[in-house]
Amino acid sequence: DTEVTQTPKHLVMGMTNKKSLKCEQHMGHRAMYWYKQKAKKPPELMFVYSYEKLSINESVPSRFSPECPNSSLLNLHLHALQPEDSALYLCASSQDPSSYNEQFFGPGTRLTVL
């Protein structure tokens, strides 16, 4: 199984809502990543988890709250978002945080904030 799955595929939420994005992999990878991608732009790194611990937070606003409950699962909790947060949110994983191996990307969750 060389797949990273993300749910939901699409999400529409109001600025007062609370929602969560979910990412799952069963490749035994110990590094997991959240990216934000605006249309026609490259992915921007948000968070990195290394062995279930947050190792990088790229100065992301606190309305985005990541969580890594176990080595296979990564969540991104959303609260009080702004319309400019509308984007494709990509999850990725790699075998080891300090290894040579590539990152595997999920298909993304397309988020619209009204």
Add this chain to the structure above:
Amino acid sequence: AQTVTQSQPEMSVQEAETVTLSCTYDTSESDYYLFWYKQPPSRQMILVIRQEAYKQQNATENRFSVNFQKAAKSFSLKISDSQLGDAAMYFCAYRIFTSGTYKYIFGTGTRLKVLA
């Protein structure tokens, strides 16, 4: 600071022809890794090819090959015998090690159109 530059926002190629996508980067490191990722429309990003900086030999994966010029800090992607399925956004990426883990620096991307 490490930066990755893709100077071609969009490229077109005729089916079965060859196209080269450009990428330059800036780094003070001597050992690093470079990648080309492909993101088809509404589909997930996948790795096309990777290059270790310490290897002088250019990486090749079937119809995809790179021209890695370390001194010039250039890492171009050549796609031979282009196919309709090659149409996608292509991102060049440089990987850096920071805070005990690796993270990618992506270029701005090149949209490749393949004409039938």
